[in-house]
Amino acid sequence: MEIINRIPRMRSVTEKLRRDKRKVGFVPTMGALHDGHLSLIRRARAMSDIVVVSIFVNPIQFGRGEDFDAYPRDLARDAELISTRGVDYLFAPNIDEVYPEDFSTYVLVEELGEKLCGVSRPGHFRGVTTVVMKLFNIIKPQFSFFGQKDAQQVTMIKRMVHDLCVDTEVVICPIIRESDGLAMSSRNAYLNAEERKAALVLSRAHKQAKALYADGEKEATKIITAMRQIIENEPMARIDYVAIVDNQTLEPISIIEETKPVLIPLAVYVNRVRLIDNITLNTPILDDENESSFF
Numbered sequence: 176m177e178i179i180n181r182i183p184r185m186r187s188v189t190e191k192l193r194r195d196k197r198k199v200g201f202v203p204t205m206g207a208l209h210d211g212h213l214s215l216i217r218r219a220r221a222m223s224d225i226v227v228v229s230i231f232v233n234p235i236q237f238g239r240g241e242d243f244d245a246y247p248r249d250l251a252r253d254a255e256l257i258s259t260r261g262v263d264y265l266f267a268p269n270i271d272e273v274y275p276e277d278f279s280t281y282v283l284v285e286e287l288g289e290k291l292c293g294v295s296r297p298g299h300f301r302g303v304t305t306v307v308m309k310l311f312n313i314i315k316p317q318f319s320f321f322g323q324k325d326a327q328q329v330t331m332i333k334r335m336v337h338d339l340c341v342d343t344e345v346v347i348c349p350i351i352r353e354s355d356g357l358a359m360s361s362r363n364a365y366l367n368a369e370e371r372k373a374a375l376v377l378s379r380a381h382k383q384a385k386a387l388y389a390d391g392e393k394e395a396t397k398i399i400t401a402m403r404q405i406i407e408n409e410p411m412a413r414i415d416y417v418a419i420v421d422n423q424t425l426e427p428i429s430i431i432e433e434t435k436p437v438l439i440p441l442a443v444y445v446n447r448v449r450l451i452d453n454i455t456l457n458t459p460i461l462d463d464e465n466e467s468s469f470f
């Protein structure tokens with residue numbers, strides 16, 4: 176595995192790979208890698224000739240007062256972890272090179288980015304789509320791999336790729352969870368033992384939503400109310416949002432139809448740590464063994 180820090184070197188590598196007609200699979204990350212990231216890498220390895228992983232803690236997707244400075248960073252540990260997983264290139268550029276002083280161009284996916292997480296994190300998705308577009312331009316991947324864990328991000332990247340005719344196939348990978356149901360996240364490292372236990376309200380709320388739906392409940396407000404009750408019973412938890420939305424438009428749904436893919440995303444603060452999670456209904460492709468063994 177070659178570690179590349181400079182954009183020109185990464186570009187020259189990817190240009191040669193293109194010329195040689197090698198299929199490049201790309202996994203963008205912010206590091207602090209866990210099994211969720213590794214599942215994306217495995218999928219990339221299975222589908223591509225060459226796997227490129229990027230690690231870049233993207234400053235422009237963090238708002239003021241958010242955890243940009245505290246975000247866990249350990250490039251040496253991450254590099255070692257993935258060096259035995261069939262990754263060919265680790266791209267870890269410096270902030271100054273990604274955002275030189277005169278940087279002034281952004282990619283904005285309108286509307287979608289203002290809903291759900293966009294309400295409490297204004298500007299977050301503009302930061303995400305801008306950096307992902309830049310990485311796409313540098314790496315020119317045939318396939319790019321994203322986790323369903325960040326469901327709104329997935330919807331927006333797909334929209335950006337479609338709207339701007341980006342030449343990459345977006346592959347969505349299912350959420351990887353701890354055995355007790357907590358979705359894996361680099362931010363779980365912020366939780367102390369008590370908070371870690373309290374964080375189980377997220378998956379418990381989703382479990383209840385699945386059970387209600389399986390019992391024939393179709394009214395979104397009833398499901399949301401039941402989910403909110405579970406979360407509100409946990410003193411350390413504070414709800415940012417709980418929603419039931421159309422998977423594509425992220426517009427709220429009032430009655431769940433069996434034929435329509437539905438997303439049930441939520442964001443909850445456990446003390447000061449903001450966690451997100453989601454489940455989907457009527458989308459068998461995203462329900463992997465890991466998910467179904469928990470729910």
Ligand code: AMP
Pocket residue numbers: 203204205206210211212214215320321322323324325348349350351352358359360361
């Ligand atoms: P991050 O490093 O948090 O920006 O995540 C990089 C990629 O890994 C994103 O596409 C995430 O959706 C994905 N990812 C993070 N956590 C998980 C998880 N628990 N299961 C599956 N994919 C994940």
